[in-house]
Amino acid sequence: MYLMTLEGNLHVAPLDNPHKILDIGTGTGIWAMCVPIPKYPQSHSIPCSLIWKSVLTWFPFHSEMADAYPSAHVIGTDLSPIQPFFVPPNCAFEIEDLNLDWSYPNNHFDFIHVRELFGCVTDWDEFFASAFSHTKPGGYVEILEHSVWPVSDDDTVTEEHFFTLWGKTVVEMGEKFGKSFTIWEESRERMERAGFVDVVEKKYKWPMNGWPSPEHRTHGDDGEKSWRRLREIGVWNQLRLYDGIEGFMIRLLTVAGGVSLSLSSSRPLTPFPSLQQTNKPY
Amino acid sequence: MRTAIKDLKTHAYLDVTVVYGRKPGGKPKPKTEPAPEPAKSTGYQGDVVTIPEDYQGLP
Numbered sequence: 001m002y003l004m005t006l007e008g009n010l011h012v013a014p015l016d017n018p019h020k021i022l023d024i025g026t027g028t029g030i031w032a033m034c035v036p037i038p039k040y041p042q043s044h045s046i047p048c049s050l051i052w053k054s055v056l057t058w059f060p061f062h063s064e065m066a067d068a069y070p071s072a073h074v075i076g077t078d079l080s081p082i083q084p085f086f087v088p089p090n091c092a093f094e095i096e097d098l099n100l101d102w103s104y105p106n107n108h109f110d111f112i113h114v115r116e117l118f119g120c121v122t123d124w125d126e127f128f129a130s131a132f133s134h135t136k137p138g139g140y141v142e143i144l145e146h147s148v149w150p151v152s153d154d155d156t157v158t159e160e161h162f163f164t165l166w167g168k169t170v171v172e173m174g175e176k177f178g179k180s181f182t183i184w185e186e187s188r189e190r191m192e193r194a195g196f197v198d199v200v201e202k203k204y205k206w207p208m209n210g211w212p213s214p215e216h217r218t219h220g221d222d223g224e225k226s227w228r229r230l231r232e233i234g235v236w237n238q239l240r241l242y243d244g245i246e247g248f249m250i251r252l253l254t255v256a257g258g259v260s261l262s263l264s265s266s267r268p269l270t271p272f273p274s275l276q277q278t279n280k281p282y
Numbered sequence: 283m284r285t286a287i288k289d290l291k292t293h294a295y296l297d298v299t300v301v302y303g304r305k306p307g308g309k310p311k312p313k314t315e316p317a318p319e320p321a322k323s324t325g326y327q328g329d330v331v332t333i334p335e336d337y338q339g340l341p
Contacts, residue, residue, distance in 0.1 A: 005298060013302035138308020143301050150294035157294045162286045187301040196303025204298040210337055211290045218295050231337070237296070238287050245283050 001236050002115065002144060004229065005204050010065055011113060012202060013140040018072050018110035021065060022134070024098050025117045026076030029083035033066050033076070033091045065113075066091035072110070098127065106133045114143040118181045119174055119252075128194035141196060145184035148174075150208055153219045163208070170252065177256040207234030208241070290339050 006012060010031065023032040066074045066088040076083060077096035087093070096103060099122050112131050121127045131141045149167025150157060157163050174181035183190075188201045203221030212218065212230035222230065241248075253259040286292070 006300070011302075012300050013304075132305060135305045136308065137305055139305050140302050141305070145299055147297040150296055152293045152295065154293055156292045161292070161294075162283070163292070163294050166283065166286075184297060184299045187299060191301060191303045195306070197306050199301060199303035202300045204300070205295040206298055208287050208292070208294040208296070209290060209339060211293050213337075216293055218293075221297075222295075234295075241287050242284055 001206065001233060001240065004233050004236070005206070005223070010068060011111070011142050012200075013111065013142045015069075015111055015140060018069055018139075020109045020136075021069065021072050021074045021111045021113065022104070022109045023065070023074065023076040023113045023115075024096075024131075025114065025120060026078045026083065026093065027116075029076045029078075029087070029091075029093055031065055031076075031113065031115065032074045032093070033083075033087045098130075099123075102130050102134055104134050107136050108134050110136055110139045112139070112141045114141070116145060117143075118145055118148065118183050119177070119179045121180075121183070122178055124180070124183055124186065124190050125193065128190050128196075132194045132196065141191065143183075143187045143191075145187060146206060147184050148181045154216075169257075170249075173252045173256040177252060205230070206237045207231070209238040210235040288339055 003009075021032075023029075026032050066072070070090060072090060074088075074091045076091070076093045077098070078093070079095065079097055081093070081095055083093040098117070098120070112135055114131075117127075128141075135141055147167075148170045150163035151167075171181050188199055191199050203223070204225075205218040205222040207218065207230050210231045212227040212234060214227060217227040217230055225233075250261075254261055
């Protein structure tokens, strides 16, 4: 979805022959390394042919960061060692907790990449201060984040809509959890506060499903994408949420929400109790 | 949730932001030096995957 959003680009910062690159919260490592040929998708309600065609469209050359910059050394860090062992020689993965002191020298990286760390960082100012310290003078830090609170440009998402309740619940539980979900709208200010200069912000919109059409589309800061591209992103977003919502919500619901594991597993998709009730089982 | 995200009549979206910034300093670039390369691409911009015009949502 990020490749679609960035129209095939791995990043938007104007890098100049970077040598040392850090991908914080690398997850599967897909950004940092060469993308393996994906298995044929199964058990999805979306037509497999559509998924397969889209995968081949967006990953035709299996080219990711380590491949895109062969002269660079790319390090991906994460709490979970879920990355594959077979990676490009200029790519490595290390276990690292971004909320602790970083185990790298200061002024070390030409580029630090951050993507979807909402809900993972205890102090974003401290995080950006660390990123600033570990970036070489002249180097770049880039962060991509999305909101968790669906909204609309028309009046189809009202105060009473489930999406509003969901967004409000996630944001408030994030605050209660001590790791906010609102960094998507705070990144620019926090980076400038940390000392970065020439800070650039680009905005996009991810439809919640394939609703964009010739008659209806997002407006404003949506990257001026065609309705077809917006629909494509929306279909993927729906699939992502459909399959992932339980994983996204279960920790928040159990730890911050006080909901029992069995209930949060069985009912992660139903309207949540209001936060005033979240300390009580429901 | 799964019911809500299937509703094509609700024109909801999530905001996405990409922010980058530069750490001050570094070697001053000579004026004759070519501009930094644009952001690296996967090498293929990708056509929009064809979704039927009469798309009615996922089953």
